[in-house]
Amino acid sequence: MDDFDRRLINRLQRGLPLVRQPWQHVAEELQSRPCEVLDRLHDLLEDGVLTRFGPMFDIEQFGGAFTLAALAVPEARFETVAAQLNALVQVAHNYRREHQWNMWFVLACASATELAATLSRIEALTGLTVLNLPKEHTYHVGLYFPV
Amino acid sequence: MSVCISRSDNALALRLVTLTQSGLPLVEDPWAWLAEQLGIGVESTLDLLKRLQAEGAIRRIAAVPNHYRLGYRHNGMTVWDVVDTQMPRLGELLGAQPFVSHCYRRPRRPDWPYNLFAMVHGRSREEIDSYRDHLRYLLGDACRADEMLVSSRILKKTGLRLSPSH
Numbered sequence: 167m168d169d170f171d172r173r174l175i176n177r178l179q180r181g182l183p184l185v186r187q188p189w190q191h192v193a194e195e196l197q198s199r200p201c202e203v204l205d206r207l208h209d210l211l212e213d214g215v216l217t218r219f220g221p222m223f224d225i226e227q228f229g230g231a232f233t234l235a236a237l238a239v240p241e242a243r244f245e246t247v248a249a250q251l252n253a254l255v256q257v258a259h260n261y262r263r264e265h266q267w268n269m270w271f272v273l274a275c276a277s278a279t280e281l282a283a284t285l286s287r288i289e290a291l292t293g294l295t296v297l298n299l300p301k302e303h304t305y306h307v308g309l310y311f312p313v
Numbered sequence: 314m315s316v317c318i319s320r321s322d323n324a325l326a327l328r329l330v331t332l333t334q335s336g337l338p339l340v341e342d343p344w345a346w347l348a349e350q351l352g353i354g355v356e357s358t359l360d361l362l363k364r365l366q367a368e369g370a371i372r373r374i375a376a377v378p379n380h381y382r383l384g385y386r387h388n389g390m391t392v393w394d395v396v397d398t399q400m401p402r403l404g405e406l407l408g409a410q411p412f413v414s415h416c417y418r419r420p421r422r423p424d425w426p427y428n429l430f431a432m433v434h435g436r437s438r439e440e441i442d443s444y445r446d447h448l449r450y451l452l453g454d455a456c457r458a459d460e461m462l463v464s465s466r467i468l469k470k471t472g473l474r475l476s477p478s479h
Contacts, residue, residue, distance in 0.1 A: 179375055179377075180373070181375040184362050184366065184374075208339050210376075215382050216377060217377050218336050218376070220335075220374060221337065221374045222373055223370065223371055228326065228330060228370070257469055261466065262464065263462040263463060263465065264465055265462045271468075300420070301418070301419055302418045303418040306408025306414075306416040307415050313378075313383050
């Protein structure tokens with residue numbers, strides 16, 4: 167990764183301008199040419215430094231029901247419970263965190279009914295009580311990792 | 314939950330999600346590519362994107378880094394018990410810090426006293442500890458208790474996608 171890659175990564179995290187010739191616009195900012203920008207972007211994606219380039223949707227505005235939830239899993243059962251949760255298609259993310267509530271997961275469902283059923287199913291499968299913490303207000307979402 | 318996209322844009326927007334969920338093709342004229350796929354004109358495509366971005370349905374059209382590869386290996390979910398009446402101001406304040414990627418209000422529960430969540434990312438444990446200290450300083454007396462839950466393992470990460478039932 168050279169200096170141009172770093173400038174490109176920083177620039178493209180902030181978003182492509184919605185103008186008729188967006189790559190021309192970005193290339194001019196970086197004192198480059200569109201084909202060079204696209205080649206470098208291709209390489210950064212291929213290499214795995216970038217995982218994706220495209221529209222970042224607030225998928226919740228397209229319908230569906232979502233929540234953040236946690237379980238306090240006894241250590242001896244941790245791997246078993248992780249496998250039980252990960253097998254559910256509604257579990258989009260699942261992280262271990264160092265806390266009494268040690269398993270934190272995001273549920274993505276098509277409807278509120280499916281969400282409630284999934285929470286009940288997790289309690290039935292695991293015998294554990296789910297801490298259900300749906301978001302009530304979004305103050306900020308904006309991943310930006312300067313390099 | 315609210316669905317904020319105007320009805321006339323909704324069908325096109327859903328097709329746009331399906332077309333670009335795994336990424337936008339790296340071509341010199343991406344709007345022309347999209348227009349062809351959607352069967353509408355280039356200017357209409359650009360207008361649709363602008364409307365969806367203004368409504369927040371598209372946050373931006375951007376590169377998503379693998380933050381582990383960029384050295385950001387540490388993340389902490391900071392959670393705060395904040396006086397309810399000051400929540401709107403303090404939520405905005407925490408969310409405005411450059412090292413906070415997500416900031417939400419969530420409900421308290423009998424065994425969970427925290428109502429404000431802010432996710433922080435850094436290149437070392439010391440860095441995220443210092444971010445937590447800074448957030449604590451910003452909240453001052455309005456914060457009654459806090460914790461930082463550090464992630465130690467990704468168990469599953471598939472991303473949020475439209476389910477087939479949509």
